[in-house]
Amino acid sequence: MPEYTAPRGTRDILPSETPKWQYLESVFRDICALCDYKEIRTPTFEHTELFTRNLGETTDVVSKEMYTFISRGNKSLTLRPEGTAPVIRAYVQHNLGAGLPVNKLYYIGRSFRYERPQAGRYREHTQLGVEALGSADPAIDAEVISLAAHFFKTVGVKQFELQLNSIGCPECRPAYRKALVVFAEAKVDKLCATCATRYEQNPLRMLDCKVPECKALLVGAPKMSDHLCEDCSGHFAKVQGYLTKFGIDFILDPSLVRGFDYYTKTAFEFVSGELGAQNAIGGGGRYDNLVREVGGSETPGIGFGLGLDRLAMTLDLLGVELPVRDGITAFVAGLGEVGHEAAVELVRSLRMEGIPTDMDYTGRSLKAQMKVANKLKARYVVILGEDEIRAVVATVRDMKTSEQNSVPMMDLAKALKGA
RNA sequence: GCGGGAGUAGCUCAGGUGGUUAGAGCGCCAGGUUGUGGCCCUGGAGGCCGUGGGUUCAAGUCCCAUUUCUCGCCCCA
Secondary structure, rough: OOOOOOOOOOOOOOOEEEEEEEEHHHHHHHHHHHOOEEEEEOOOEEEHHHHHHHHHOOOOHHHHHHOOOOOOOOOEEEEEEOOOHHHHHHOOOOOOOOOOEEEEEEEEEEEEEEOOOOOOOOOEEEEEEEEEOOOOHHHHHHHHHHHHHHHHHHHHHOEEEEEEOOOOOOHHHHHHHHHHHHHHHHOHHHHHHHHHHHHHHHHHHHHOOOOHHHHHOOOHHHHHHHHOHHHHHHHHHHHHHHHHHHOOOOOOOOOOOOOOOOEEEEEEEEEEEOOOOOOOEEEEOOOOOOHHHHHOOOOOOOEEEEEHHHHHHHHHOHHHHHHHOOOEEEEEEOOOOHHHHHHHHHHHHHHHHHOEEOOOOOOHHHHHHHHHHHOOOOOEEEOOOOOHHHHOOOEEEOOOOOOEEEEEHHHHHHHHOOO
């Protein structure tokens, strides 16, 4: 083991992997542009209260997974554990709502959570997400969900499950909550320890419990969908209607409860069977009160986030070949001192012509330079020796066909460009 | 926070019951061509056997601790 390794739960994305990541990010940017979402970049850390007050004190993330530290100014700061709250903070701080009726934003950034690492779960992970602020129209719920589905399909995840639920609003959720508590009251001492806590603090999360006994006990529990107020049930019906029209399959999952307290109405998750236990590749929901809670005016919103790490892993498992560009156009091999000097200049001028070019800087033999060129997947090797320099030409070898011919220096860039 | 598996060359892994200079394949470097890649042949470099302690005449091998990775619980992306 080397003396220094990447900290637990973090990892290096090496040059062999980064083209894939760049490709995924660029597809995401393209689709966002297509749907008119604009990029926003927010700080890596925020004031701790932004998260503690808005994600929910009792959520796992806030209660035990945040990277919180006291800065020199004696302020408590936290590395962002999720992407939405910072975007909302920026939206409110800069009063973006005053400029446009609906602000459609996207971000690509790292999130940090102190969790036990396992397959598809890291302490630092990259999240891509969108937030649409300013509209309560169910059509925008459908837009956000379809943007996500579009993205997954475009990059090659053809099979996924879209789980959908509505978790109501402050109008109807308290009544539902009460119904659930009444239902669970008699069984609370048979529930698992965490569910007993949930019963007290956040009963809805009991629905989400994976312990078989709890699941069994909660069979027949009242469903949120039966308790939605008129507004929420109408909204939910319309979202489903749009998704159906869009041809996006979904599964209604009454037990789907998201991890943060700010969600209202629509909640959804994208699940892929390829991954292990960490099978959620993306998710999101509506948060009609979050902007006000962060200090802005009454502004409805909806968003979703997806984990790039998990997506990359899913694509690997699926064996999806991404159209990543690799290899250079030209490798210039210089022979001897004179050849090397000439190569330095030629490489520079080919690059100025926009031709991806590289050369050797370790004084290797021609044979060794050819091997390097091959490894770099160079389309052509341009050989410069004394003979070529004297004749003001270059020997150009086509590495695919092994054909080789002499090209006047003047025509070289043009010849390589046409390739 | 809890439980299972694992840590030997850059990578993937061998190294019965403890016993001399720790091996292979791939990769890397060089040679087989006075200036030519992929295939092949030959040679070479490269290991505090995760770390610390213990048992022993002797530890990669046994014991303990620790750390990292890994898989699962929980939660989520």
